[in-house]
Amino acid sequence: MNIEIRACKDQEELQEYGRIISYVFANSEGVEEEITTTLPEWTTCAFIDGKMGATMGTFPFTVRLNGAGVKMGGVTAVGTLPEHRRKGILRKIMTQGFAEMRERGQAYAILWASMGAIYQRFGYGLASTGVDYTFDPRFAGFESGPEPTGNVSLMAKDEAYPILKQLYIQFASPRNLQIHRAPALWEASVFRPRKKGEPVYFGVYRNGDGEARGHIVYRTYEEDRPGPNQTLDVSDFVALDMDAYRGLWGYIRRHDLVGTVKMRGVVGEDDPAPDLLLEPRVLRRSTQDAIWMRVVDIEKAVPQRPYGDRGELTFRVDGDAMCPWNEGTWLFETDGTTTDIRRTDRAADLEMPLNTLASLLAGHRAATHYQRAGRLTANSDNALRAADRLFATAYAPFCSNGF
Numbered sequence: 001m002n003i004e005i006r007a008c009k010d011q012e013e014l015q016e017y018g019r020i021i022s023y024v025f026a027n028s029e030g031v032e033e034e035i036t037t038t039l040p041e042w043t044t045c046a047f048i049d050g051k052m053g054a055t056m057g058t059f060p061f062t063v064r065l066n067g068a069g070v071k072m073g074g075v076t077a078v079g080t081l082p083e084h085r086r087k088g089i090l091r092k093i094m095t096q097g098f099a100e101m102r103e104r105g106q107a108y109a110i111l112w113a114s115m116g117a118i119y120q121r122f123g124y125g126l127a128s129t130g131v132d133y134t135f136d137p138r139f140a141g142f143e144s145g146p147e148p149t150g151n152v153s154l155m156a157k158d159e160a161y162p163i164l165k166q167l168y169i170q171f172a173s174p175r176n177l178q179i180h181r182a183p184a185l186w187e188a189s190v191f192r193p194r195k196k197g198e199p200v201y202f203g204v205y206r207n208g209d210g211e212a213r214g215h216i217v218y219r220t221y222e223e224d225r226p227g228p229n230q231t232l233d234v235s236d237f238v239a240l241d242m243d244a245y246r247g248l249w250g251y252i253r254r255h256d257l258v259g260t261v262k263m264r265g266v267v268g269e270d271d272p273a274p275d276l277l278l279e280p281r282v283l284r285r286s287t288q289d290a291i292w293m294r295v296v297d298i299e300k301a302v303p304q305r306p307y308g309d310r311g312e313l314t315f316r317v318d319g320d321a322m323c324p325w326n327e328g329t330w331l332f333e334t335d336g337t338t339t340d341i342r343r344t345d346r347a348a349d350l351e352m353p354l355n356t357l358a359s360l361l362a363g364h365r366a367a368t369h370y371q372r373a374g375r376l377t378a379n380s381d382n383a384l385r386a387a388d389r390l391f392a393t394a395y396a397p398f399c400s401n402g403f
Helices: 011-024 031-036 089-103 116-120 157-172 183-190 242-253 298-304 354-362 367-372 381-390
Strands: 003-006 045-048 051-065 068-080 108-112 129-135 151-155 201-206 212-222 230-239 258-267 286-289 291-295 311-317 328-334 339-343 350-352
Touching (some): 011 031, 031 183, 089 108, 116 291, 151 242, 157 201, 201 242, 230 242, 291 354, 298 354, 311 354, 311 381, 350 354, 350 381, 354 367, 367 381
Parallel strands (some): 311 350
Antiparallel strands (some): 003 045, 108 291, 129 258, 129 286, 311 328
């Protein structure tokens, strides 16, 4: 068996790439659109005896990491045809893909996992928790607080888009794991209709001074159930302040024929709704794993994000055969904004597998959490407390875009 790992060469091979994706995920919806926005050089595929049998794509993203813009590889379309599974082919693809990301200056890789079990063995750590709300708006009132100063207006897509884009930039800039949205990402993730040809609605909140401070993108449709039988499905929810948040929430609740609101993956784990509602249980809040992150190049990755405090720390990572340049003991020193990292012979304050380091750098949980879970070893309580301070982030990690 001859295995060649390389990028697609032309549109014909990209079409075969798309056919494999459709087969592996048993869904062709959106694949054609993805192919049209994918450059051949963004793909890494396995050709077995001359025929494509496994795929991976890597979008060149810039992602906010605790408020800093960081180049990351957005891994997608990972699939292997059944006859080629359990042969180590995906590992070969991943290994070459990581080396190529390193060459492109992408020190991190991120993805949405079809199965977390697949990607943890490749060094990915859980970077964020997804949050879904499914609620009846009639019973989702706030316990108290001021009335919004402004209101929401529906706008046509072409009129709304420039406003939405600027609002999202302001919202995402200080945050954690939000992707810089290219036009194709807006179209594929935010503006895509539930079914082809169905409408998508765009609402912009302006405060009492007439300033745009938030937006909502959503779809509505009827379902076969006793009324109110409409569902309002939100695909983007951005509020720059609590006045805008309250205004957008009130706008949702004024849809009298809506009996179910779905907010799936459009708010972060630190969203304030559970703290605001008179009866938080009506949200029927559920959580699940969301973004998984992999450190491709520790030396380049660690200095790219701001830290929660000034200090220094040594940590050791072993067992990264796919990216052996990551292994060893590292010393990093930071003033919170500027960080220096280098190899060291000093004893490690922390020892952890690579996926735990990824979770820490994302700010998903504190070092103390991973120590209690047996995912990290600290040589002292002081080192653990220092790690908690250093890796803290201003916002919980949250990515509102699928890819």
